[in-house]
Amino acid sequence: MGTVLKVIEKETSGVSFNSHKYCHDTTDRSGIDYDDNKDIVWKEYGETEKLTKPVNLKAAADARRCYPSIFSFFLDGSRHTYKVDDMSFQKNVYPIIAGQIGVGCCERCNLTLQPALLFERKLVIALPDRAFSTDWDGQDQARPLLEKINNNVHLRSYQPIRFNDLLIYDTNKDDKFEKKGIAKIQDYMVELEKQLVADLVAAGKLNESNYLIKDGSLDYQKVSTKKNKNALNLSSEHIRNNYRRVIGVSKSFDPTKCLVHGGGTNSNIIANLKLYERTPAFRYTSSRADADFCIWYLRIRDARYTHSIFDGVLKIEKLIVTEKERVHGIETDDINNITAYLINERNPVCYGADGRWANHLYPIYLTEQYVKSKYLSNDLFIQLF
Amino acid sequence: MSLIGRVIATEKVPTTIDSFCFWTNINLILNPFDVVKVEHINGSKTFAVIEEISHITDSASFLSNFISNDFGDVNTDAPTLRIGMNYAKANVVGNDKNIFIPVQSGQRVYLASRDEVSEALGLADIKNPLVCGYLEMYESSGNDKITLPVNVDSKFLIGPEGAHLNISGISGLAAKTSYAMFLLKAIQDKYLNMEEEDAENDSVAFVVFNVKGRDLLAIDEPNDFEGKTEKAEEVKAKYKMLGLSTKPFSQVKYFYPYSTKTKSNSYAPKELFDKQKQQKKAFQYKFTYEKDKDTIDLMFSNVEDSTQTMAGIINQIVDGQNGFDVISTWPNFIKKLEEQCEAGNTASSKTKEIGVLSWRKFTRHIKKSVYHNPLFNDIDENNGEVRIADKISDIQKNDVYVVDIAKLDSDMQAYVFGNVIRELYNFQLEEKDYSNGKCPPSKIIVFIDELNKFASKDSPKDSPILRQILDIAERGRSLGVVLFAAEQFKSAIHNRVSGNCSTFAYGRTNAIELSNSEYKYIPSVYKNMMTRLKQGEYIVQNPIFRSLLNIRFPEPIQPKRDTGEKPEQQTKRRREPER
Numbered sequence: 001m002g003t004v005l006k007v008i009e010k011e012t013s014g015v016s017f018n019s020h021k022y023c024h025d026t027t028d029r030s031g032i033d034y035d036d037n038k039d040i041v042w043k044e045y046g047e048t049e050k051l052t053k054p055v056n057l058k059a060a061a062d063a064r065r066c067y068p069s070i071f072s073f074f075l076d077g078s079r080h081t082y083k084v085d086d087m088s089f090q091k092n093v094y095p096i097i098a099g100q101i102g103v104g105c106c107e108r109c110n111l112t113l114q115p116a117l118l119f120e121r122k123l124v125i126a127l128p129d130r131a132f133s134t135d136w137d138g139q140d141q142a143r144p145l146l147e148k149i150n151n152n153v154h155l156r157s158y159q160p161i162r163f164n165d166l167l168i169y170d171t172n173k174d175d176k177f178e179k180k181g182i183a184k185i186q187d188y189m190v191e192l193e194k195q196l197v198a199d200l201v202a203a204g205k206l207n208e209s210n211y212l213i214k215d216g217s218l219d220y221q222k223v224s225t226k227k228n229k230n231a232l233n234l235s236s237e238h239i240r241n242n243y244r245r246v247i248g249v250s251k252s253f254d255p256t257k258c259l260v261h262g263g264g265t266n267s268n269i270i271a272n273l274k275l276y277e278r279t280p281a282f283r284y285t286s287s288r289a290d291a292d293f294c295i296w297y298l299r300i301r302d303a304r305y306t307h308s309i310f311d312g313v314l315k316i317e318k319l320i321v322t323e324k325e326r327v328h329g330i331e332t333d334d335i336n337n338i339t340a341y342l343i344n345e346r347n348p349v350c351y352g353a354d355g356r357w358a359n360h361l362y363p364i365y366l367t368e369q370y371v372k373s374k375y376l377s378n379d380l381f382i383q384l385f
Numbered sequence: 386m387s388l389i390g391r392v393i394a395t396e397k398v399p400t401t402i403d404s405f406c407f408w409t410n411i412n413l414i415l416n417p418f419d420v421v422k423v424e425h426i427n428g429s430k431t432f433a434v435i436e437e438i439s440h441i442t443d444s445a446s447f448l449s450n451f452i453s454n455d456f457g458d459v460n461t462d463a464p465t466l467r468i469g470m471n472y473a474k475a476n477v478v479g480n481d482k483n484i485f486i487p488v489q490s491g492q493r494v495y496l497a498s499r500d501e502v503s504e505a506l507g508l509a510d511i512k513n514p515l516v517c518g519y520l521e522m523y524e525s526s527g528n529d530k531i532t533l534p535v536n537v538d539s540k541f542l543i544g545p546e547g548a549h550l551n552i553s554g555i556s557g558l559a560a561k562t563s564y565a566m567f568l569l570k571a572i573q574d575k576y577l578n579m580e581e582e583d584a585e586n587d588s589v590a591f592v593v594f595n596v597k598g599r600d601l602l603a604i605d606e607p608n609d610f611e612g613k614t615e616k617a618e619e620v621k622a623k624y625k626m627l628g629l630s631t632k633p634f635s636q637v638k639y640f641y642p643y644s645t646k647t648k649s650n651s652y653a654p655k656e657l658f659d660k661q662k663q664q665k666k667a668f669q670y671k672f673t674y675e676k677d678k679d680t681i682d683l684m685f686s687n688v689e690d691s692t693q694t695m696a697g698i699i700n701q702i703v704d705g706q707n708g709f710d711v712i713s714t715w716p717n718f719i720k721k722l723e724e725q726c727e728a729g730n731t732a733s734s735k736t737k738e739i740g741v742l743s744w745r746k747f748t749r750h751i752k753k754s755v756y757h758n759p760l761f762n763d764i765d766e767n768n769g770e771v772r773i774a775d776k777i778s779d780i781q782k783n784d785v786y787v788v789d790i791a792k793l794d795s796d797m798q799a800y801v802f803g804n805v806i807r808e809l810y811n812f813q814l815e816e817k818d819y820s821n822g823k824c825p826p827s828k829i830i831v832f833i834d835e836l837n838k839f840a841s842k843d844s845p846k847d848s849p850i851l852r853q854i855l856d857i858a859e860r861g862r863s864l865g866v867v868l869f870a871a872e873q874f875k876s877a878i879h880n881r882v883s884g885n886c887s888t889f890a891y892g893r894t895n896a897i898e899l900s901n902s903e904y905k906y907i908p909s910v911y912k913n914m915m916t917r918l919k920q921g922e923y924i925v926q927n928p929i930f931r932s933l934l935n936i937r938f939p940e941p942i943q944p945k946r947d948t949g950e951k952p953e954q955q956t957k958r959r960r961e962p963e964r
Contacts (some may be wrong), residue, residue, distance in 0.1 A: 069464040111466040347463040348453035352445025363465050
């Protein structure tokens with residue numbers, strides 16, 4: 001048992017079982033992991049023109065080839081979670097989950113990517129609320145415990161490794177504890193992502209010529225402001241304003257969950273998209289984020305060359321910011337413009353290096369590689385415990 | 386100096402005692418042979434020479450690039466460049482604190498300063514320095530360009546520690562003769578400027594064979610650079626930078642094969658010869674029967690003699706058997722041979738060991754070289770005619786003897802060359818005459834181009850000239866006979882000759898030559914460079930240097946003459962098979 005668990009055991013009066021330590025990302029790979037895994041009801045048009053058929057934007061994309069792309073910033077957040085032990089608190093056994101979180105943003109200048117803003121790497125540990133029995137919400141006990149952990153953990157390297165936060169998951173029996181711990185770490189990462197968007201906006205970097213592509217969905221879970229006073233919820237208008245020049249691009253989505261209003265799915269429309277065609281944009285109200293999104297799908301790879309018919313199709317999300325957009329939809333010209341530039345992002349590809357090459361945009365892929373390159377190795381991280 | 390990259394060490398490509406890799410900016414121009422400096426433990430610095438530079442991207446395969454162009458659309462432009470980097474492989478040549486554990490990942494890599502380059506390549510503390518060229522480094526890196534004279538320890542080039550130089554490279558592009566003459570000029574400069582006391586124990590003279598046109602027939606004249614004064618200044622500045630004088634060779638004597646009005650044996654124009662003769666520095670050489678019959682064997686250098694019959698005949702002639710003792714002139718010698726060839730003079734005769742057919746073969750061969758050749762006649766000293774052997778015994782320190790053999794056929798070239806080096810060998814073996822202020826040299830440097838004609842791998846094993854060259858290669862270092870030889874293809878040279886050379890200069894050559902096993906220890910990048918070397922550029926190997934060096938040398942300070950051959954003569958020479 002490493003230093004960290006010893007400290008936790010000592011400070012919380014828990015009992016360590018010294019169980020098998022593993023990384024979820026390398027062991028738990030069952031089933032398809034969608035970027036976006038929720039029911040989406042195709043309710044209303046999300047753009048000003050009421051299109052009934054897919055639109056081919058190859059010509060528009062070609063016309064923009066000689067202009068610099070509007071996409072200048074690329075954001076990716078990822079986390080590795082680890083089950084590092086099982087500990088018993090008050091005669092119940094709970095998993096101890098740890099995580100490495102990386103959120104990075106790259107800027108494209110002269111056709112090459114370079115890091116924009118400071119890279120955020122956070123090391124966190126998620127403990128059950130039962131670990132802090134003497135405290136109402138555990139926060140008062142968590143802070144000194146974190147300090148003690150950090151005072152004990154030193155890597156024999158150039159710089160000491162420090163844990164940034166202790167997260168506390170509830171022990172209600174509505175879901176698996178392990179999932180709850182992971183969800184806490186995921187939420188922590190999402191907050192970092194939102195903060196990074198806010199920082200970009202504050203730095204005045206985003207404008208109509210400089211958009212940000214965020215890897216994955218923008219449909220962030222709304223966070224209770226009681227739990228987190230600094231939560232950057234999309235439901236609040238001033239936070240929404242940050243997302244005027246931001247789009248979320250999901251590589252994978254569950255096609256069976258694209259529901260048509262009144263029943264049935266729309267997956268047929270997506271499957272039949274021809275190369276460089278986009279679906280009409282529709283408006284989707286997310287109860288999860290408490291915000292409206294304009295969503296459309298775009299095929300950037302010929303289905304002849306992909307494994308499945310849905311490979312090569314991107315799901316694009318844009319937050320509806322203004323009331324006018326909510327009522328009339330986002331300007332179709334804007335959506336076409338964004339889409340045309342996205343089509344031009346189809347090359348180069350990461351074929352051979354990433355199985356998701358058909359859905360990957362290269363700058364996003366590079367940003368992802370950049371973020372991953374900053375991680376501590378799994379073995380090293382697990383050894384800390 | 387500029388920080389240019391960081392060391393990379395991975396599981397599959399670790400850093401080692403011998404080498405490491407480092408990444409650099411893709412726009413930084415480096416070249417193989419450039420020296421870099423790396424921070425190492427205990428505040429030490431490790432120096433390394435760049436061997437290979439590669440560019441990689443994250444593309445997993447060619448297919449990935451094809452797909453990235455919309456499955457083969459050649460007009461596709463991507464808004465993002467594929468991420469790529471340059472990395473260089475460098476061979477460690479030293480550490481300033483003698484720490485040789487591998488350099489560590491992430492360490493800073495810098496360009497080296499002039500002094501550091503000198504230290505890294507082992508050029509800083511060379512004893513008995515003798516300039517052999519200069520190197521230019523970081524040429525394309527802006528202000529960091531370095532020009533550094535390269536000195537070799539003369540004891541490792543012309544003895545006694547190591548001797549013999551081999552220069553290889555294809556004709557014209559490699560400038561072999563020019564490089565050899567540059568080195569000889571540097572050596573003469575060094576010895577001319579030597580203190581009297583040192584010169585008593587260590588002195589040098591030169592014997593240079595002119596094998597092509599009029600290449601070396603005016604090496605004591607200044608180069609006018611075709612009237613281009615700027616060019617002349619530029620070249621002279623380089624000589625000054627190298628610490629050499631801008632004057633051509635001095636103490637030069639020219640030996641031309643004797644010619645008559647009807648048969649010319651030299652490409653030297655009459656005016657040039659007359660001028661040199663007037664200055665008492667040109668002579669015509671001949672071979673007399675009485676004094677040169679001992680070297681007849683050299684005429685059979687390229688004749689297979691597995692039954693030793695030719696050797697048997699030569700023995701009879703040299704020992705004066707069988708009536709050869711009374712012969713005193715070449716015509717009488719030919720007559721005597723013709724007698725031996727007459728019918729009835731068969732092997733069945735008890736008194737005669739050698740058959741008439743062998744005599745006929747021998748005679749044919751001798752007549753080809755000697756018959757009606759003005760070179761083989763008695764000497765008229767009043768007319769400036771000499772025996773080379775006699776002149777060699779008169780050679781003084783710093784003398785340069787140029788022996789012209791350019792217009793002679795291959796067999797005669799071999800004969801003259803063999804004759805001279807045999808005399809040189811004997812001269813060095815014999816007691817020297819220091820009377821009357823004479824200063825015979827302690828070392829004699831012989832330069833011969835197209836060594837492959839005389840010491841080829843295909844030469845007959847018992848070839849007398851090959852034996853002579855092997856003697857020099859193997860024992861010349863201690864005797865003070867140093868061979869500077871050049872040829873197109875080093876692989877064609879007898880292994881015992883090339884193996885005894887301490888210094889190799891590789892000029893531009895071709896890929897077929899480089900595929901030979903002689904080059905297998907040279908890294909492939911350097912081999913590829915050898916196919917692209919410019920004129921005046923050499924890759925030099927010497928035991929003193931810590932690595933192969935890519936050096937340059939300035940244009941000759943003496944004039945470069947045209948070949949003097951008519952086109953049909955050149956064609957004929959080219960057709961002549963090289964042995």
